[in-house]
Structure formats: C-alpha cells, structure tokens
Amino acid sequence: MTVTRNFRLAALATAAALLTLPAWAQTEVKEAWVRGTVVQQKATGAFMQLTSKQGGKLVSAASPVAGVVEIHEMKMEGNMMKMAAVSGVELPAGKLVELKPGGYHVMLMDLKQTMKAGDTVPITLTVEAKDGKKETIEVKAPVKALGAKPEMHDHAGH
Ligand SMILES: [Cu+2]
Numbered sequence: 001m002t003v004t005r006n007f008r009l010a011a012l013a014t015a016a017a018l019l020t021l022p023a024w025a026q027t028e029v030k031e032a033w034v035r036g037t038v039v040q041q042k043a044t045g046a047f048m049q050l051t052s053k054q055g056g057k058l059v060s061a062a063s064p065v066a067g068v069v070e071i072h073e074m075k076m077e078g079n080m081m082k083m084a085a086v087s088g089v090e091l092p093a094g095k096l097v098e099l100k101p102g103g104y105h106v107m108l109m110d111l112k113q114t115m116k117a118g119d120t121v122p123i124t125l126t127v128e129a130k131d132g133k134k135e136t137i138e139v140k141a142p143v144k145a146l147g148a149k150p151e152m153h154d155h156a157g158h
Pocket of ligand 1: 045072073083084105106107
C-alpha cells in the first residue's frame with residue numbers, strides 16, 4: 001500500500017502549492033498602516049506601498065470600520081495643504097507607489113470605532129488592470145498611534 005500512500009501525499013502537496021499561488025497576485029501591498037484616532041474622531045488615513053506587476057489603477061477601497069472610504073490626494077495649493085477625493089491612483093507596471101501622509105491615502109470616514117494602537121484594520125482594495133479585470137486585495141493594516149511615526153509633511157492633518 002506504500003505506492004497509494006505516496007500518491008496521496010503528492011496530490012496533497014500539489015493542492016497546497018496551488019493554494020499559495022493565487023492566479024490574481026498582480027498587486028503586492030506592503031507596509032500598510034492606519035493612523036490612530038482619538039475618541040470622537042470620525043476620520044483617519046490608511047497608508048501603504050503598492051506594486052502592480054502589470055500596471056493598473058487602485059480604484060476603490062472598503063473597510064468594515066468605516067461607513068465611507070475614499071481615495072484622497074493631499075497637495076499644496078499656494079501654502080495651504082488641501083485634500084480631495086480622486087478617481088484612483090495609477091500604478092505603473094513594476095513601480096512602487098507609496099500612499100503616505102502628505103500625498104495619496106485611503107481615507108476612512110464615518111468611523112464606527114476609535115482606531116487604537118495595536119488594533120488591526122481590515123481593508124479591501126480593488127485594483128483595475130489595463131484590460132478592465134478587477135483584482136481584490138485583502139490588507140490587514142495595524143494601527144499606529146498618533147505621532148508614533150514622524151513624517152516630514154505631517155503637520156496639516158485632516
Ligand atoms: Cu483624506
């Protein structure tokens with residue numbers, strides 16, 4: 001019966017290998033984090049690094065902790081820091097794109113709870129490829145306390 005057993009083990013190994021290779025791993029997300037909030041604060045930002053292998057566009061995001069999630073861009077207008085919703089963030093093929101304080105960010109609004117340091121926030125990102133195919137990426141973003149990560153352009157806040 002050794003032959004049968006070996007065959008079964010090989011089949012299991014193949015199945016496991018397939019599970020670790022999703023067909024849609026086009027976009028890699030690293031260093032995701034959410035800025036901590038104080039009680040009653042209704043909005044905060046989520047930041048991360050995205051790399052799309054074949055190029056695409058981050059078109060939307062969602063999270064169970066927020067009633068409304070938008071993709072925002074923050075930029076200087078004169079000497080005022082302003083932020084506005086954008087239709088998405090272009091992800092050129094193979095290029096690391098950083099969502100960071102002072103630039104693009106995922107805006108979590110209508111927060112249902114306080115974002116406490118050490119919590120983990122699930123965020124679902126949707127990236128649209130050039131051919132229109134949509135890829136969904138589940139991200140677990142740890143909350144960092146306000147002021148835990150000094151940033152050069154961090155003074156405008158939200
Ligand atoms: Cu914003």
